[in-house]
Amino acid sequence: MNTTTLPVLLSNEELADLHKEIGRPSLMGNTIAKLQAELEQYMALPMDVPGHGEAGGYEHNKHKQNYQYINLAGRLFLITKDERYAEYAGKLLAMYADKYLTFDFHIQRNTNPPGRLFHQILNEHMWLMYASLGYSCISAWLSQAQRSHIVERLFKPMLEMFTEKYGHDFDRIHNHGIWAVAAVGICGIAIGERRYLEISVFGHNGDGETGGFLAQISKLFAPSGYYMEGPYYHRFAIRPLAVFAEVLHRHMPELDIYNYKDQVIKQTTQALLATAYPNGLFPALNDASKTMAITDMGVVVAVSMYFKRYGFDKNLLGMAQIQNQVWMHPCGQALSEACDAEATIDPPFWPSVELNEGPDGTCGAQGFLRMQAKDKDICQLSMNYGQHGMDHGHFDTLGIAFYNRGQEVLREYGFARWVNVEPKFGGRYLDENKSYARQTINHNSVTVDEGCQNQFDIKRADSVHGKPHFFMGEGTELQAMSAFADEHYPGMGMQRTVMMLKSDMLESPLLIDLYRLTSEKPHQYDYSHQYQGQIIRTDFEYKTNTELHPLGDNYGYQHLWSLARGEAGSNALISWLQGNSYYTWLGTSSSADNEVIFTQTGANDPQFNLRYENSFILRTTGKDLLFASALETHGYFNEAVEASVNARGKLHQIKVLAHSETGSVVAIEGEGIRFTVMVSNQPNVTDTTEHRIIINDKTYSWKGFLAVEQETK
Amino acid sequence: MNTTTLPVLLSNEELADLHKEIGRPSLMGNTIAKLQAELEQYMALPMDVPGHGEAGGYEHNKHKQNYQYINLAGRLFLITKDERYAEYAGKLLAMYADKYLTFDFHIQRNTNPPGRLFHQILNEHMWLMYASLGYSCISAWLSQAQRSHIVERLFKPMLEMFTEKYGHDFDRIHNHGIWAVAAVGICGIAIGERRYLEISVFGHNGDGETGGFLAQISKLFAPSGYYMEGPYYHRFAIRPLAVFAEVLHRHMPELDIYNYKDQVIKQTTQALLATAYPNGLFPALNDASKTMAITDMGVVVAVSMYFKRYGFDKNLLGMAQIQNQVWMHPCGQALSEACDAEATIDPPFWPSVELNEGPDGTCGAQGFLRMQAKDKDICQLSMNYGQHGMDHGHFDTLGIAFYNRGQEVLREYGFARWVNVEPKFGGRYLDENKSYARQTINHNSVTVDEGCQNQFDIKRADSVHGKPHFFMGEGTELQAMSAFADEHYPGMGMQRTVMMLKSDMLESPLLIDLYRLTSEKPHQYDYSHQYQGQIIRTDFEYKTNTELHPLGDNYGYQHLWSLARGEAGSNALISWLQGNSYYTWLGTSSSADNEVIFTQTGANDPQFNLRYENSFILRTTGKDLLFASALETHGYFNEAVEASVNARGKLHQIKVLAHSETGSVVAIEGEGIRFTVMVSNQPNVTDTTEHRIIINDKTYSWKGFLAVEQETK
Incomplete structure (x- = not known):
C-alpha cells in the first residue's frame, strides 16, 4: 500500500516563507505571479493525454507541457493553498495512470531506447522527475485510492522500465544519465520506496563508481568543471544535477553532497556560468543553438541553488536580473532577497578563466577572457584549445569567438538544426550539420588546404587536444592567451595567441590575433572570420562576382558562395557595421601574397536548411607563416x-615584423598611434624567459610570454 | 538695440507646472530626467564650434548636436532653474556669434543652397529654429551685451541669408519650406523682430497664398492629410509644422491656426499617425528607412500637440507608451497626465483608413486596413493606389505591405542608403536606390515582362495614379480594399483586391489577395513577395541552383540571384518561419503553368550596398490573368x-474558379474548411450591384463589392 509522503523539496516552514512572497514586487513575487498566470492559462485548455505522435509534434509537446504543469500545479498548490491546483495535478496524473500501460512502446529511432510516451526514454525520465515532484506536493491531499492508482499504474511501471527493462542503460555515464538517476531517485522518495534513491545515488552495484549520481558527477566533468560537449549540453545536464543535489541535501544529508569531491557541484555550475556572454547567451560552442541562454530553466535552478549553497556573488545577482526570475524554491528566495537588498545590480562580469579539460585536466582547455571598456561595456573573447567534444564536437581547435557591445562579433554558427520544428526533418540534426556546421571553415580559425581538422574523423579528433601555452587573465589593460594544436592537420604545427588590449587612444579594447603555422611542406591557408552586418569599406579593391560558384567542393566549402575576391597586398582593412557598432579588421600575413574572399552560406543547400551568414577569408600560401590581425x-x-x-576608426595598418621559433613581432599603426606586439613562441616559456629578435638592426627584446609597446605621436 | 524677449513657447505658469514634474515617475518626469541626463553628459564634453567638414562627418554632427543642446539647455534652465544650463547655452551661442561670419559658404552639392555651417540650408534652418527657441529661454538671463552679440553677429545674418540671399527659395512650397518659415518666424519672435514672423506666415508677398506657412500647409497635403512622399518625409515635415503651429497659437491667436482650413493641422497629423504599424514603426513607403518610427522627435512633438489641441484619443496614449516620452512642453504634460490617469494602456489600434491623394483628393489613395486577431494581435495591411511620390517615389502602385505579430511580414525594402554613414557615399542615396530599391520587382506586386511600372520614368509616373474601387474598413471579421491601375504598364489593366478575413477555424486573420491583369497581348507576369526568415516547407519540388546567376539584366532583376526554381502546378504552398511565427502562403493563377522562383538580393552590387533580402516570385504568362493567394x-x-x-497550419489549397469583367471567384481549402471568395471587377460597382457567375453549372451570385462564404466540415 502507498502511504502519504511529504513534498520532496519543501518543508512547511519554507512554504510559509514562500507564501509571504505572493503579490510582492520581488523577483520571487514576480516569479510566483508569472508561473501562476501560466498555470491558469494552461488549466483553461482541455485536458489531454494523447497517444503516440511525431517527434516534436502535438503529442510530444502535450506530454512535455503536462509534466511541467503537474509539477507547477503541485508546488503552487502548496504555496498559494489553492486546492484547484491540487485537483488539477491529481486529475492529470490519474489520466496518465489510466492510460500509461495501454500505450505501447514507441519504435526506436536512435540509440536512446524508446518509452511509452516519448520516442526517447530521456524525455520519459524528464517526465517522471517533474511528475514525481508534483505528486509529492499533493500526495497528502490525495485519497489513498488515488495515490495507489497513480503509484501502481504509472510510477512503478516507469521505475521498473528504467531500472530493469533498460537497467543496462541506467548506469551509463552520460549527460542523459543524470536525468535517469534524478528521475528514479526523486520518484523513489515521492512514493516512499527508498531503494530507488539508493540505486540512483550509488548505481546498481551500490559502489558509487560504476553508476549512479555520484559516479556521474565524478566522471562527467573535468577538474575545472567544464563539460566537454559544451555549454548547450552542459546546461541541459545541470537541471537534474541541481535539482537532485538539493534533493540529496535534504534526503541524504550524510552525503554532504554540496561538498562532495571538492565541491564538484559548485565547480561545474560555476564553469557553466562562466562561459556565458554578458547578455546571458551561451556561446554556441560545438553543436548548440544560438539562442540558448541562462534564462533556460535548468540554469535558473542552478543559479538559485548556487547562490543559496555556495554564498553571495554579485555576478549571480546580475544573472538573476537577466533571468528575470528565480527558482520557485527556498534557494530562489534567498537570491531574490539578496537582489532586493541591492540598490543597483550590474550585469554579470565573471573573471577571466581557463577551464581545463579531460579527466585530470590535462587535455587542453577552453579559455575565456573578459575585459571592460572605458564605458564599462564588457568584451569577451573565448578560444577552444581543449578537447573535441565527441559526437557533438566541432572541428575548430584554436577557433575563437568574440563578443562586445551586447553582440557576438566574431561569430559561431552553432548547429544546423531547427529544434522541434517538425517539418524540418522532425527537428533533428540536419545533414548540413555535418557537411557545414561542424567543419573548420565555418569557424573563426585557419583551414589548411581546404580540408578539415582531423579530416572530420571524430575518433581521431577525440584522441587529440590543444595544448595551453600561456593564459594571462588578470589584467585590466592587457589580457592574453596562447595555445598550440600540433596534431590537428598532418605535419602542421599551429599556435594561436589572442589578446585584448586597452588603450586611451581607442574606444574599446583592441582584439589582437597572431595565428602561426609551421610546416615543412607548402600549404594553402584560409584564415576565416564569420561576421554579421554590412560591409562599410575596405582599403583594397575587390571584385564582386557576376555569377556565384561554391568556393570548393568539400569540407564545408561546398556551402559557401564566393561573393567577391580581392588582392589584399600587404595589409587588408575590412570594416563593417553590426547593429549599432562599427568594426574595423586589419589583417595580414607574413606572406606578400594575400587574397581576401567574401563568402555567404547557402550553396548546395537543397532544402534551404542553412541560415544565411557571411564570412571573409584571408587566403595565402606558405610553409611557416604568421597571420596577424587586429579588430x-x-x-x-x-x-x-x-x-x-566615428564610422572610420583609428587604425589603418598591421605588419608582421618577424616570426620565428623564438617569437613573433607585429606592429599595428593608426592615427597618432603605434603598437608593437611581441609574443613568445617557445612552448616552455615562463614569465622570466628572455626573448630577443633582431630585425633590420632593430632589436626587439622582452621577458616572459608577451609584451606590448605603445607609442603615441 | 536688442531687448529682452520672453520664451517663445512657455509661460511662467506653465513653467511652474513643469517644474513640479521633476522627479515624478510620470512620462513627463521621466522625459525631464532623461533629457537632463543627456544634457549633462553633453556638457561634460569639450565645447566646440567646428568649421567645414564632410556631410555626415564630425563637423556636421557637432553643429547638429550643438543646436539640440542649446535648445534643451535653455528649456531645462527654465524648468529646473539651474543657471549652469543658461550659462552653457549662452556660451555656445556666443561662440557661434564669434565665428559665424568668419565661415565661408559651403560649396553647393545639390539643389539645396549651401549655408555657412552646413552643406544645405535645410540644416541651417533646423539650426536656427532650435537655437532661437533656446535663446528665447535665456534672453532675459543674458546681459544686454551678450544679447547684442548673438543677435547681430549670428541671428540677423542668418535671417538675412534665408530671406534675402536665398529669398527666392523662401517661398517655395516644399516640405523643406516648412523648416524655413518656422525657423525665420521663431527667430523673429525670439529677437523681437515681428516682421520676420509676418513673412513666415504670409510669405514675402503677404498674401498667404504664394509663400509662407499658411500656403505651405494648405498646399502640401491632400484633403486626407496624406503627404505624397510618404510617412518618412512626412514625419520630417511634421516637426516644424507642430512646433510652429504651437508658436502661432500663442503669438498670432487671431489666426486660430488649429482650426485653419478645416483643421488641416489635425488632419495631416492624424494621417501621419494612422500609417504607423502597431509597434510604432512607419511602413517604409517610397524612399524611407526601415527603422523610422513614432519615436522620432517630430512625432513626439506632434502626438503631444495633437492630444492637447484636439482632445483625448486612447490611441495617442498608446503611442506615448511606445515613445516612452512626451514633448517637454505643456502639451506633453497634458498627455503625460492623461496616461497617468489610465490603469492600463493598450497598444494603438487606429481605425482602418483610406487616405486620398492629390490637391482635391482625386488622385487615388493609400489604404490601411487594421484588424485584431482573437488574441488581440493587430494585423495591418496597406496598399498603394495613389500617387507616385515624386523624386522619392517607388514604382509600386498596387503594391502591398502586411504586418502582424509585431513584425512586417510582406515587407518593404525601403531606400538603398546608409543615412549619415559617411564612408557609404557620404550617407547619400546610393545608385542601387534607383537600380533596385525603387523598382517594381522589389515590391509585393506584379511585374510585367520584367520591366518597371511607367518604365521608371518619374515624370510619367507622377502624371498617373491608382483608382480606388472599393474600401471596406469597418468590419471586425472581414475588411477589404480594391483598386485599379490601368496606366502603369502600356496596354495593361490591373486590379488588386486584398482582404483580411477572420475565422474561428484560424488563429489569425487570413490575408487574401486577388490580383487581376488584363491585356490583349500575351505577357510574362511575376507576382512577387518580399519575405524574411527560413523556408520551412513547400508542396512542390524545387531545385536549388548549383551556381547563381542574376534573374535578369535590368529593372532590378539584375540585383536578384535566382536561388531555386520549381514548377508549382496548379497550387504553390510556401511556408516560412519569421521570428516566433510561422506563415504559410498559398498561391496560384488562372494559368495552369506556374513557376516559383526563390531569390536573394546581392547580384551586381559591387560595393556591398544592398541588404540581403529574400523573395519568392510566382511566374506565369498570359493575357487576362488572375493571381490568387492567401497567407x-x-x-x-x-x-x-x-x-x-502548429508548424504546419490549416490551409492547403487555393483555386481560381472564375475571373471575368463581372467578377472573380476563388476557393481556399484546408483541414475541415473551405472559403469561397467572390469579388466584383466592375468599376462602377455599388453595394447593391448584383453579380452572377456560372461555372460548371454552379452559380455564384452576390450583391455588392464582395462576398465570402465559409463552409466547415
Missing part, C-alpha cells in the same frame, strides 16, 4: 535617429 | 526554449 571596435550608428559617429 | 499566420516557435507549435 577595432568603434563608433555608433543608430538608423532610427539617423546618427552616425 | 495564413499560424503557430509559434521559440528557439531559446525549444518550443514549436
Whole structure:
C-alpha cells in the first residue's frame, strides 16, 4: 500500500516563507505571479493525454507541457493553498495512470531506447522527475485510492522500465544519465520506496563508481568543471544535477553532497556560468543553438541553488536580473532577497578563466577572457584549445569567438538544426550539420588546404587536444592567451595567441590575433572570420562576382558562395557595421601574397536548411607563416535617429615584423598611434624567459610570454 | 538695440507646472530626467564650434548636436532653474556669434543652397529654429551685451541669408519650406523682430497664398492629410509644422491656426499617425528607412500637440507608451497626465483608413486596413493606389505591405542608403536606390515582362495614379480594399483586391489577395513577395541552383540571384518561419503553368550596398490573368526554449474558379474548411450591384463589392 509522503523539496516552514512572497514586487513575487498566470492559462485548455505522435509534434509537446504543469500545479498548490491546483495535478496524473500501460512502446529511432510516451526514454525520465515532484506536493491531499492508482499504474511501471527493462542503460555515464538517476531517485522518495534513491545515488552495484549520481558527477566533468560537449549540453545536464543535489541535501544529508569531491557541484555550475556572454547567451560552442541562454530553466535552478549553497556573488545577482526570475524554491528566495537588498545590480562580469579539460585536466582547455571598456561595456573573447567534444564536437581547435557591445562579433554558427520544428526533418540534426556546421571553415580559425581538422574523423579528433601555452587573465589593460594544436592537420604545427588590449587612444579594447603555422611542406591557408552586418569599406579593391560558384567542393566549402575576391597586398582593412557598432579588421600575413574572399552560406543547400551568414577569408600560401590581425571596435550608428559617429576608426595598418621559433613581432599603426606586439613562441616559456629578435638592426627584446609597446605621436 | 524677449513657447505658469514634474515617475518626469541626463553628459564634453567638414562627418554632427543642446539647455534652465544650463547655452551661442561670419559658404552639392555651417540650408534652418527657441529661454538671463552679440553677429545674418540671399527659395512650397518659415518666424519672435514672423506666415508677398506657412500647409497635403512622399518625409515635415503651429497659437491667436482650413493641422497629423504599424514603426513607403518610427522627435512633438489641441484619443496614449516620452512642453504634460490617469494602456489600434491623394483628393489613395486577431494581435495591411511620390517615389502602385505579430511580414525594402554613414557615399542615396530599391520587382506586386511600372520614368509616373474601387474598413471579421491601375504598364489593366478575413477555424486573420491583369497581348507576369526568415516547407519540388546567376539584366532583376526554381502546378504552398511565427502562403493563377522562383538580393552590387533580402516570385504568362493567394499566420516557435507549435497550419489549397469583367471567384481549402471568395471587377460597382457567375453549372451570385462564404466540415 502507498502511504502519504511529504513534498520532496519543501518543508512547511519554507512554504510559509514562500507564501509571504505572493503579490510582492520581488523577483520571487514576480516569479510566483508569472508561473501562476501560466498555470491558469494552461488549466483553461482541455485536458489531454494523447497517444503516440511525431517527434516534436502535438503529442510530444502535450506530454512535455503536462509534466511541467503537474509539477507547477503541485508546488503552487502548496504555496498559494489553492486546492484547484491540487485537483488539477491529481486529475492529470490519474489520466496518465489510466492510460500509461495501454500505450505501447514507441519504435526506436536512435540509440536512446524508446518509452511509452516519448520516442526517447530521456524525455520519459524528464517526465517522471517533474511528475514525481508534483505528486509529492499533493500526495497528502490525495485519497489513498488515488495515490495507489497513480503509484501502481504509472510510477512503478516507469521505475521498473528504467531500472530493469533498460537497467543496462541506467548506469551509463552520460549527460542523459543524470536525468535517469534524478528521475528514479526523486520518484523513489515521492512514493516512499527508498531503494530507488539508493540505486540512483550509488548505481546498481551500490559502489558509487560504476553508476549512479555520484559516479556521474565524478566522471562527467573535468577538474575545472567544464563539460566537454559544451555549454548547450552542459546546461541541459545541470537541471537534474541541481535539482537532485538539493534533493540529496535534504534526503541524504550524510552525503554532504554540496561538498562532495571538492565541491564538484559548485565547480561545474560555476564553469557553466562562466562561459556565458554578458547578455546571458551561451556561446554556441560545438553543436548548440544560438539562442540558448541562462534564462533556460535548468540554469535558473542552478543559479538559485548556487547562490543559496555556495554564498553571495554579485555576478549571480546580475544573472538573476537577466533571468528575470528565480527558482520557485527556498534557494530562489534567498537570491531574490539578496537582489532586493541591492540598490543597483550590474550585469554579470565573471573573471577571466581557463577551464581545463579531460579527466585530470590535462587535455587542453577552453579559455575565456573578459575585459571592460572605458564605458564599462564588457568584451569577451573565448578560444577552444581543449578537447573535441565527441559526437557533438566541432572541428575548430584554436577557433575563437568574440563578443562586445551586447553582440557576438566574431561569430559561431552553432548547429544546423531547427529544434522541434517538425517539418524540418522532425527537428533533428540536419545533414548540413555535418557537411557545414561542424567543419573548420565555418569557424573563426585557419583551414589548411581546404580540408578539415582531423579530416572530420571524430575518433581521431577525440584522441587529440590543444595544448595551453600561456593564459594571462588578470589584467585590466592587457589580457592574453596562447595555445598550440600540433596534431590537428598532418605535419602542421599551429599556435594561436589572442589578446585584448586597452588603450586611451581607442574606444574599446583592441582584439589582437597572431595565428602561426609551421610546416615543412607548402600549404594553402584560409584564415576565416564569420561576421554579421554590412560591409562599410575596405582599403583594397575587390571584385564582386557576376555569377556565384561554391568556393570548393568539400569540407564545408561546398556551402559557401564566393561573393567577391580581392588582392589584399600587404595589409587588408575590412570594416563593417553590426547593429549599432562599427568594426574595423586589419589583417595580414607574413606572406606578400594575400587574397581576401567574401563568402555567404547557402550553396548546395537543397532544402534551404542553412541560415544565411557571411564570412571573409584571408587566403595565402606558405610553409611557416604568421597571420596577424587586429579588430577595432568603434563608433555608433543608430538608423532610427539617423546618427552616425566615428564610422572610420583609428587604425589603418598591421605588419608582421618577424616570426620565428623564438617569437613573433607585429606592429599595428593608426592615427597618432603605434603598437608593437611581441609574443613568445617557445612552448616552455615562463614569465622570466628572455626573448630577443633582431630585425633590420632593430632589436626587439622582452621577458616572459608577451609584451606590448605603445607609442603615441 | 536688442531687448529682452520672453520664451517663445512657455509661460511662467506653465513653467511652474513643469517644474513640479521633476522627479515624478510620470512620462513627463521621466522625459525631464532623461533629457537632463543627456544634457549633462553633453556638457561634460569639450565645447566646440567646428568649421567645414564632410556631410555626415564630425563637423556636421557637432553643429547638429550643438543646436539640440542649446535648445534643451535653455528649456531645462527654465524648468529646473539651474543657471549652469543658461550659462552653457549662452556660451555656445556666443561662440557661434564669434565665428559665424568668419565661415565661408559651403560649396553647393545639390539643389539645396549651401549655408555657412552646413552643406544645405535645410540644416541651417533646423539650426536656427532650435537655437532661437533656446535663446528665447535665456534672453532675459543674458546681459544686454551678450544679447547684442548673438543677435547681430549670428541671428540677423542668418535671417538675412534665408530671406534675402536665398529669398527666392523662401517661398517655395516644399516640405523643406516648412523648416524655413518656422525657423525665420521663431527667430523673429525670439529677437523681437515681428516682421520676420509676418513673412513666415504670409510669405514675402503677404498674401498667404504664394509663400509662407499658411500656403505651405494648405498646399502640401491632400484633403486626407496624406503627404505624397510618404510617412518618412512626412514625419520630417511634421516637426516644424507642430512646433510652429504651437508658436502661432500663442503669438498670432487671431489666426486660430488649429482650426485653419478645416483643421488641416489635425488632419495631416492624424494621417501621419494612422500609417504607423502597431509597434510604432512607419511602413517604409517610397524612399524611407526601415527603422523610422513614432519615436522620432517630430512625432513626439506632434502626438503631444495633437492630444492637447484636439482632445483625448486612447490611441495617442498608446503611442506615448511606445515613445516612452512626451514633448517637454505643456502639451506633453497634458498627455503625460492623461496616461497617468489610465490603469492600463493598450497598444494603438487606429481605425482602418483610406487616405486620398492629390490637391482635391482625386488622385487615388493609400489604404490601411487594421484588424485584431482573437488574441488581440493587430494585423495591418496597406496598399498603394495613389500617387507616385515624386523624386522619392517607388514604382509600386498596387503594391502591398502586411504586418502582424509585431513584425512586417510582406515587407518593404525601403531606400538603398546608409543615412549619415559617411564612408557609404557620404550617407547619400546610393545608385542601387534607383537600380533596385525603387523598382517594381522589389515590391509585393506584379511585374510585367520584367520591366518597371511607367518604365521608371518619374515624370510619367507622377502624371498617373491608382483608382480606388472599393474600401471596406469597418468590419471586425472581414475588411477589404480594391483598386485599379490601368496606366502603369502600356496596354495593361490591373486590379488588386486584398482582404483580411477572420475565422474561428484560424488563429489569425487570413490575408487574401486577388490580383487581376488584363491585356490583349500575351505577357510574362511575376507576382512577387518580399519575405524574411527560413523556408520551412513547400508542396512542390524545387531545385536549388548549383551556381547563381542574376534573374535578369535590368529593372532590378539584375540585383536578384535566382536561388531555386520549381514548377508549382496548379497550387504553390510556401511556408516560412519569421521570428516566433510561422506563415504559410498559398498561391496560384488562372494559368495552369506556374513557376516559383526563390531569390536573394546581392547580384551586381559591387560595393556591398544592398541588404540581403529574400523573395519568392510566382511566374506565369498570359493575357487576362488572375493571381490568387492567401497567407495564413499560424503557430509559434521559440528557439531559446525549444518550443514549436502548429508548424504546419490549416490551409492547403487555393483555386481560381472564375475571373471575368463581372467578377472573380476563388476557393481556399484546408483541414475541415473551405472559403469561397467572390469579388466584383466592375468599376462602377455599388453595394447593391448584383453579380452572377456560372461555372460548371454552379452559380455564384452576390450583391455588392464582395462576398465570402465559409463552409466547415
